[in-house]
Amino acid sequence: MSTVxxxxxxxxYYQLGMTGSGSIKKDLQRWWTVNVLGRKEPFFNDPAxxxxxxPKNDILWALKDVSFEVKxxxxxxxxxxxxxxxxxxxxxxxxxxxxxxxxxxxxxxxxSLLEIxxxxxxxxxxxxxxxxxxxxxxxNKQEVQQRFDAIVxxxxxERFIDxxxxxxxxxxxxxxAFSVAAHLEPDILIxxxxxxxxxxxxxxxxLTKMKEASHVHGRTILFVSHDAQAVANLCTTALWxxxxxxxxxxxxxxxxxxxxxxxxxxxxxxxxxxNNPTPGNEYVTINRIEIAAFGESPDHIITVHDPIQxxxxxxxxxxxxxxxxxxxxHTEDGVCVFDMGSPNSKAEIKEFRYTMLIPxxxxxxxxxxxxxxxxxxxxxxxxxxxxxATFEVQDLREGMTYFGQWNGIIRPQVKVEFAAKExxxxxxxx
Amino acid sequence: MEEDRTASWDWRITAHTSWWxxxxxxxxxxxxxxxxxxxxxxxxxxxxxxxxxIWMLLQPTLTLLVYVSIFGxxxxxxxxxxxxxxxYLAGIVLWNFFSEGFVGxxxxxxxxxHIFSKVYFPRIILPLSVLAVxxxxxxxxxxxxxxxxxxxxxxGELPYTFxxxxxxxxxxxxxxxxxxxxxxxxxxxxxxxxxxxxxxxPTGIRLFMxxxxxxxxxxxxxxxFRWMVLWNPLTPLFEAFKFSLLEEGTFTILxxxxxGTLAVLLLFLALISFNxxxxxxxxxx
Numbered sequence: 001m002s003t004v005x006x007x008x009x010x011x012x013y014y015q016l017g018m019t020g021s022g023s024i025k026k027d028l029q030r031w032w033t034v035n036v037l038g039r040k041e042p043f044f045n046d047p048a049x050x051x052x053x054x055p056k057n058d059i060l061w062a063l064k065d066v067s068f069e070v071k072x073x074x075x076x077x078x079x080x081x082x083x084x085x086x087x088x089x090x091x092x093x094x095x096x097x098x099x100x101x102x103x104x105x106x107x108x109x110x111x112s113l114l115e116i117x118x119x120x121x122x123x124x125x126x127x128x129x130x131x132x133x134x135x136x137x138x139x140n141k142q143e144v145q146q147r148f149d150a151i152v153x154x155x156x157x158e159r160f161i162d163x164x165x166x167x168x169x170x171x172x173x174x175x176x177a178f179s180v181a182a183h184l185e186p187d188i189l190i191x192x193x194x195x196x197x198x199x200x201x202x203x204x205x206x207l208t209k210m211k212e213a214s215h216v217h218g219r220t221i222l223f224v225s226h227d228a229q230a231v232a233n234l235c236t237t238a239l240w241x242x243x244x245x246x247x248x249x250x251x252x253x254x255x256x257x258x259x260x261x262x263x264x265x266x267x268x269x270x271x272x273x274x275n276n277p278t279p280g281n282e283y284v285t286i287n288r289i290e291i292a293a294f295g296e297s298p299d300h301i302i303t304v305h306d307p308i309q310x311x312x313x314x315x316x317x318x319x320x321x322x323x324x325x326x327x328x329x330h331t332e333d334g335v336c337v338f339d340m341g342s343p344n345s346k347a348e349i350k351e352f353r354y355t356m357l358i359p360x361x362x363x364x365x366x367x368x369x370x371x372x373x374x375x376x377x378x379x380x381x382x383x384x385x386x387x388x389a390t391f392e393v394q395d396l397r398e399g400m401t402y403f404g405q406w407n408g409i410i411r412p413q414v415k416v417e418f419a420a421k422e423x424x425x426x427x428x429x430x
Numbered sequence: 431m432e433e434d435r436t437a438s439w440d441w442r443i444t445a446h447t448s449w450w451x452x453x454x455x456x457x458x459x460x461x462x463x464x465x466x467x468x469x470x471x472x473x474x475x476x477x478x479x480x481x482x483x484i485w486m487l488l489q490p491t492l493t494l495l496v497y498v499s500i501f502g503x504x505x506x507x508x509x510x511x512x513x514x515x516x517x518y519l520a521g522i523v524l525w526n527f528f529s530e531g532f533v534g535x536x537x538x539x540x541x542x543x544h545i546f547s548k549v550y551f552p553r554i555i556l557p558l559s560v561l562a563v564x565x566x567x568x569x570x571x572x573x574x575x576x577x578x579x580x581x582x583x584x585x586g587e588l589p590y591t592f593x594x595x596x597x598x599x600x601x602x603x604x605x606x607x608x609x610x611x612x613x614x615x616x617x618x619x620x621x622x623x624x625x626x627x628x629x630x631x632p633t634g635i636r637l638f639m640x641x642x643x644x645x646x647x648x649x650x651x652x653x654x655f656r657w658m659v660l661w662n663p664l665t666p667l668f669e670a671f672k673f674s675l676l677e678e679g680t681f682t683i684l685x686x687x688x689x690g691t692l693a694v695l696l697l698f699l700a701l702i703s704f705n706x707x708x709x710x711x712x713x714x715x
Contacts, residue, residue, distance in 0.1 A: 006439075014713065027623075095443055095550040098709050104443040115548045123477050124470065132470055135463035136549050164477075 005070040010102035012063040062088040064244040073218040077235030085244040108187025117177035122166035147183040155179035232396035269298035288313040308358040324375040364411040365395035467559035521644035527568035534560035535614025539622035595674035612696035663689040
């Protein structure tokens with residue numbers, strides 16, 4: 001596969017506060033000093049040149065030395081929190097703003113979709129807007145005409161095509177606007193956050209269309225989204241931007257996993273010590289609760305496929321009876337998934353460790369809450385700790401064609417066969 | 431090998447903006463956008479109006495009535511041998527073309543920032559579309575003017591006035607358009623950066639109108655103040671326009687050459703500045 005896009009040391013900075021220097025007088029003065037007298041810039045030190053003293057805090061580096069390559073047919077997902085430079089990067093690639101330094105090179109036609117409905121005018125009819133929007137996105141008349149029926153069909157607004165779009169519902173407007181963009185046929189397509197609007201069905205449709213574009217037509221796509229799942233599903237490679245710099249780039253699962261985990265720090269692991277009042281009573285105290293994907297650190301995300309290990313360290317302060325630890329798992333809505341006891345253990349003044357392993361491919365993509373009860377002699381509750389821990393199970397949806405949320409509290413892997421009867425005979429459920 | 435690699439890129443984006451890099455092929459590939467924008471402007475202009483396209487003629491007619499009554503009847507500005515209505519209309523029609531083209535292009539960045547910040551296309555397309563809209567409007571108003579001249583001929587109130595200069599009307603119109611576009615582009619760059627100028631543009635253009643022989647003949651200006659009107663590159667163009675249609679106007683070939691050279695030069699400077707600065711302004715507007 002050949003490289004179709006190469007980004008080389010791209011940086012972009014903005015001066016904080018006033019844009020430009022704010023007044024004609026200063027600008028004229030600057031022009032006079034720099035261009036006529038040939039002296040240095042009087043008001044602004046160019047941060048790109050190394051020999052000048054670095055200005056203090058008035059420069060915002062939206063992007064700093066970003067370099068990467070994109071191969072033909074690759075779908076690159078760009079993730080990062082707000083202000084990490086994602087949009088600036090896309091704007092540079094779309095030729096809307098210039099980088100402050102560095103170079104971007106590419107081959108083929110590049111189209112960007114930074115907003116849904118660019119070039120739409122509320123007073124024009126759907127038909128007129130399809131043409132105008134198409135022209136703005138770089139299509140010519142013949143191209144729009146060829147695709148007109150497909151666009152209208154995809155949007156599902158045939159009946160209203162000659163009505164001004166200001167009378168459309170928001171959903172219809174979005175669908176029509178996306179349809180135009182979806183029928184662009186560039187070699188490189190840049191898509192920013194456009195999926196944040198519209199309902200699930202619409203999002204699914206968009207994602208399917210983009211998948212088709214990359215898989216069937218071999219187009220290269222650069223895709224920015226806050227929805228890490230959408231990125232994981234659609235993209236082959238991911239780029240994680242943090243404060244204008246590339247934090248990590250590589251296989252989608254790893255990068256997106258790490259990106260999601262970065263928000264999880266500390267949430268899945270709780271430790272108590274002397275400074276931190278330990279939950280408990282005269283019988284038992286809890287020292288530590290830790291939930292992690294099996295074999296991973298608690299910082300790592302838990303996917304639907306991972307077995308989940310729950311560790312609880314507790315101290316027992318009494319003796320002479322049987323101890324049982326019961327954990328119950330609830331969904332966010334408070335539905336009990338299961339309530340599980342432990343084997344009995346003789347109570348002693350000692351530290352105990354409890355471990356539970358929830359098999360992988362059991363829980364669905366959801367938030368779950370653990371509640372803890374400790375029983376004396378299997379009947380009498382001596383300590384209750386409701387909602388002692390919360391964790392989220394993520395679904396990265398690698399290589400799936402369905403983008404919506406799966407229904408149900410659990411999502412086990414169930415063996416299913418479905419075929420024509422003659423064929424079916426040859427299949428056996430094992 | 432390295433050379434092959436660099437040659438294989440179709441395009442590149444760098445920090446550097448250039449004065450010259452006007453990509454004609456790319457510009458042509460967007461010509462449907464230009465026609466689309468012009469069409470859209472016309473559609474939008476008459477959407478939800480009762481009189482529709484009649485407004486295009488009604489608007490200069492109303493201005494004409496005001497001018498005839500105020501300047502013709504009240505102030506009594508002499509219009510030579512030509513009936514005041516024709517004289518004023520000729521001025522108004524050409525002036526509208528210049529001033530609307532100028533004001534329209536000068537607001538290009540502020541009016542279209544939502545588009546500029548979201549999609550790439552050669553930025554010059556938008557000012558060109560504004561100018562094209564006003565050029566078409568001008569043509570319609572010009573035919574109205576010609577019709578009126580014809581009426582005056584038929585009813586004998588005006589002798590036949592066409593002359594060899596009539597052939598050069600298209601050149602005059604193109605030069606007026608070029609000046610409008612040139613001033614408009616320069617102001618679009620300036621107003622984007624210095625919003626203060628927004629307040630100056632409407633007042634400035636009105637003032638400029640009085641420095642241009644729109645509603646008065648240059649022959650009627652006092653000698654003392656004539657220099658104020660003569661430096662204006664529009665002056666010979668307006669005089670020549672009126673002379674070619676109504677045989678009433680004072681200008682020399684030298685003056686026309688001055689206007690022509692200035693128009694071409696200013697347009698060239700405006701285009702390259704727009705090319706060079708346009709990209710940077712997106713960060714500022």
